[in-house]
Amino acid sequence: MRKKEATILIVDDDQDILFSAKVWLKRFFSLVLTCDAPQKIRSIIQENELDAVLLDMNYRKGYEDGKEGLYWLDYLQEVSPNTVVILMTGFGDVALAVDGLKRGAFDFVLKPWDNDKLYASVKAAVDLARKNKKVDQLEKITESNMVSYFEGKSSAMTSTFNFVRKVAPTDATVLILGENGTGKYIMAQEIYSKSERKNAPFVHVDLGSINENLFESELFGYAKGAFTGAEKDVAGRFELADGGTIFLDEIGNLSLPLQAKLLTILQNQKVNRLGESKERKINVRVICATNAPIYKMVKEGKFRQDLLFRINTMEITIPPLRERKEDIFPLAEYLLQKFKNKYRKQDLIFSNNVKNEIQQYTWPGNIREMENVLERAVILADKAEIDNYDLHFSPIDVSNEFTSNLTLEEMEKEMVQKAMRKHHGNISKAAEDLGITRAALYRRIEKFNLS
Numbered sequence: 001m002r003k004k005e006a007t008i009l010i011v012d013d014d015q016d017i018l019f020s021a022k023v024w025l026k027r028f029f030s031l032v033l034t035c036d037a038p039q040k041i042r043s044i045i046q047e048n049e050l051d052a053v054l055l056d057m058n059y060r061k062g063y064e065d066g067k068e069g070l071y072w073l074d075y076l077q078e079v080s081p082n083t084v085v086i087l088m089t090g091f092g093d094v095a096l097a098v099d100g101l102k103r104g105a106f107d108f109v110l111k112p113w114d115n116d117k118l119y120a121s122v123k124a125a126v127d128l129a130r131k132n133k134k135v136d137q138l139e140k141i142t143e144s145n146m147v148s149y150f151e152g153k154s155s156a157m158t159s160t161f162n163f164v165r166k167v168a169p170t171d172a173t174v175l176i177l178g179e180n181g182t183g184k185y186i187m188a189q190e191i192y193s194k195s196e197r198k199n200a201p202f203v204h205v206d207l208g209s210i211n212e213n214l215f216e217s218e219l220f221g222y223a224k225g226a227f228t229g230a231e232k233d234v235a236g237r238f239e240l241a242d243g244g245t246i247f248l249d250e251i252g253n254l255s256l257p258l259q260a261k262l263l264t265i266l267q268n269q270k271v272n273r274l275g276e277s278k279e280r281k282i283n284v285r286v287i288c289a290t291n292a293p294i295y296k297m298v299k300e301g302k303f304r305q306d307l308l309f310r311i312n313t314m315e316i317t318i319p320p321l322r323e324r325k326e327d328i329f330p331l332a333e334y335l336l337q338k339f340k341n342k343y344r345k346q347d348l349i350f351s352n353n354v355k356n357e358i359q360q361y362t363w364p365g366n367i368r369e370m371e372n373v374l375e376r377a378v379i380l381a382d383k384a385e386i387d388n389y390d391l392h393f394s395p396i397d398v399s400n401e402f403t404s405n406l407t408l409e410e411m412e413k414e415m416v417q418k419a420m421r422k423h424h425g426n427i428s429k430a431a432e433d434l435g436i437t438r439a440a441l442y443r444r445i446e447k448f449n450l451s
């Protein structure tokens with residue numbers, strides 16, 4: 001058999017693995033390199049155009065969390081985006097490998113591997129690397145800038161998107177409300193991309209993660225020497241967004257003193273960099289979002305009413321998935337298609353059981369939860385059908401606001417579903433966990449139409 005022209009690198013600290021993988025892959029590919037320490041990747045990549053890298057996840061005894069593997073995966077993607085990475089992992093690390101796939105790895109192989117499967121995976125990786133090289137760089141950039149989302153057919157979403165189309169071209173401030181994962185960020189991007197400012201910057205600020213001390217320097221910038229470590233003049237996020245749109249996410253998390261500072265900026269449309277007296281005029285459109293009960297917070301004195309009135313000229317509330325049930329399954333199909341494309345599993349379909357379960361589930365983590373559950377299911381599905389056992393719902397804090405609003409019957413159904421998932425459909429174990437007999441569990445499965 002003629003060897004395929006390709007350069008493969010195997011990275012593992014175990015010499016036996018390097019040896020056996022190299023011997024096997026050399027039969028098919030023109031150049032197979034190995035290295036026993038991931039740091040060496042830096043120099044190897046400078047001297048070779050790598051098509052595929054087989055990358056171990058763990059390198060040091062006692063550090064088996066896979067972080068090193070993920071670090072080198074990120075590195076490879078950054079310095080050599082056309083190189084395709086396959087992760088190598090032990091049987092217990094599938095969750096980690098799934099994380100790696102989400103971050104851009106092409107595939108994972110479990111150690112000890114099956115030689116034919118290893119070859120098939122490396123060959124597919126090499127083919128993809130070749131294709132990657134051919135793709136026009138420009139095309140890639142345009143694609144990544146596109147907002148792609150599912151609109152939904154429910155009356156709630158239809159009227160929301162009609163409203164968005166009216167609001168977007170104006171310069172009005174917009175407040176987007178909605179639970180976690182309902183798509184507030186996507187909505188903000190959609191407003192931006194339909195606005196007159198679409199060719200100017202869109203700057204996202206997660207106010208929930210900005211430390212109180214860093215708030216001013218991050219948002220307003222600072223002058224050289226303003227504080228220890230301020231080695232040069234730095235523009236803040238408001239200045240960076242000048243002429244464009246600033247998206248202030250998680251605004252409900254802002255402390256009262258910071259709310260006052262933000263209000264001043266929004267009123268005056270001017271910023272002072274820290275350590276500088278000069279005022280800089282800014283021209284930004286402001287979009288804010290929060291999952292906090294902002295009106296309740298105003299009543300309780302936790303959020304300034306004047307700030308609320310400044311940011312809510314237009315208000316959009318995105319309903320949670322459980323309140324627009326007709327969107328649940330079409331959204332699942334949209335996401336399935338997205339992940340089938342991403343993981344090149346075009347033939348996958350949902351089994352009837354899964355369709356039922358997706359429609360019945362309450363999705364407390366909304367679209368983000370569905371995205372995670374389905375991405376994982378697509379990655380893990382071995383067969384042409386995604387089955388119940390491929391669905392792993394996120395662990396949910398049962399004390400959250402939503403769950404406490406469930407009726408007794410809905411809670412019972414949730415518990416039955418959870419137990420069945422936890423025990424992968426094993427009736428005896430699920431019944432034992434729930435403290436009921438098998439017959440009683442069967443009755444509930446029938447009652448809730450869960451079979």
Ligand SMILES: Nc1ncnc2c1ncn2[C@@H]1O[C@H](COP(=O)(O)OP(=O)(O)OP(=O)(O)O)[C@@H](O)[C@H]1O
Nearest residue numbers: 149150151179180181182183184185186291367368
């Ligand atoms: N309409 C949609 N169609 C497809 N995917 C969506 C849609 N809305 C949101 N998503 C996806 O769901 C995930 C969560 O969306 P997003 O970050 O916009 O939600 P959020 O409400 O801002 O969440 P949080 O409050 O937790 O920050 C994202 O990965 C996003 O791509």
